[in-house]
Structure formats: structure tokens, C-alpha cells
Amino acid sequence: MTGAPVLSLTIRRDAHLFASQPQQVEKLKPASRRILLAPDQLLHPEPGTTYVVRLGNLRVTQFLPRGAEVTRAVLQAGALLSVGKIPDGGADPSDDVYYLSEMVLMALGEVKLWALPNQALEQD
Numbered sequence: 001m002t003g004a005p006v007l008s009l010t011i012r013r014d015a016h017l018f019a020s021q022p023q024q025v026e027k028l029k030p031a032s033r034r035i036l037l038a039p040d041q042l043l044h045p046e047p048g049t050t051y052v053v054r055l056g057n058l059r060v061t062q063f064l065p066r067g068a069e070v071t072r073a074v075l076q077a078g079a080l081l082s083v084g085k086i087p088d089g090g091a092d093p094s095d096d097v098y099y100l101s102e103m104v105l106m107a108l109g110e111v112k113l114w115a116l117p118n119q120a121l122e123q124d
Contacts, residue, residue: 009045009081009083009097009100011060011072011075011079011081012079012082016078016079019078028052028116028120031116031117032052032115033116034115035051035112035114035115036110036113037056037058037107037111037113038110039107040107041107042104042105043106043107045081045105046115047083048083048084048117048118049118050080050082050115050117050118050120051083051114051116052078052113053075053078053081053111053112054077054112054113054114055110055112056077056107056111057074057075057111058075058079058106058107058108058111058113059075059107060072060103061105061106062102062103062104063103063104064102073096081105082118084118
């Protein structure tokens with residue numbers, strides 16, 4: 001469907017946000033919603049949200065059309081993933097972009113996340 005909005009999952013494996021920008025913790029805390037996941041619990045991400053892994057590991061798996069399962073990432077504390085639409089100009093080639101409908105996000109052990117509005121990280 002050409003031109004139709006497509007949900008995507010953009011994973012930033014190298015965005016150890018709080019290690020590189022420790023001042024962000026206090027700044028983002030009021031805008032965050034804390035999410036606790038039990039071992040093997042699935043995360044059902046919401047569009048327009050950025051998730052910050054605060055503790056633990058989150059496995060990101062893609063199911064391919066022929067039924068194969070591929071682990072795309074294991075996100076550790078400090079990693080970001082955001083859910084939104086692919087921009088009109090296309091996705092940034094440095095991002096890992098996947099169709100959300102093909103993805104499963106599962107906690108590996110206990111996981112603590114922060115959910116933030118996508119624009120929260122863009123504010124000064």
C-alpha cells in the first residue's frame with residue numbers, strides 16, 4: 001500500500017544514553033512511565049513511544065514470512081528502541097528498521113524499562 005503509514009521499530013544498539021549523558025536521568029524521569037517485565041514476558045510496544053532499557057536484557061526477534069525466527073538484537077541497559085512511522089524521506093540507513101507486525105520483544109529475565117514520548121529525547 002503505497003503512501004500508507006507503516007509502523008516500524010527502530011533499534012539503537014549503541015545509544016547508551018545514561019552513560020554518555022548522565023544528566024538526562026533527572027531530566028527524563030518526570031516524562032517517563034516505568035514498565036517492569038517478568039522473565040519471558042512480552043512487551044507490546046505502543047506507537048509514538050521510545051523505550052529505554054534501564055535494567056536487564058530485552059530480546060528483539062523477527063518472524064520472517066516463511067516462518068523462520070531471527071533474533072535481531074539483545075538490548076542491554078542504556079539501549080533505546082522507538083516505535084513510530086517511517087519518515088516520508090525513508091528511514092535513516094544507520095537505523096535498524098523492522099515492521100512492528102513481524103517483531104516480538106521478550107524479556108530475558110527481569111527487565112525494567114522507561115517509556116517516553118518519542119519527542120522527549122529531542123528536547124533540550
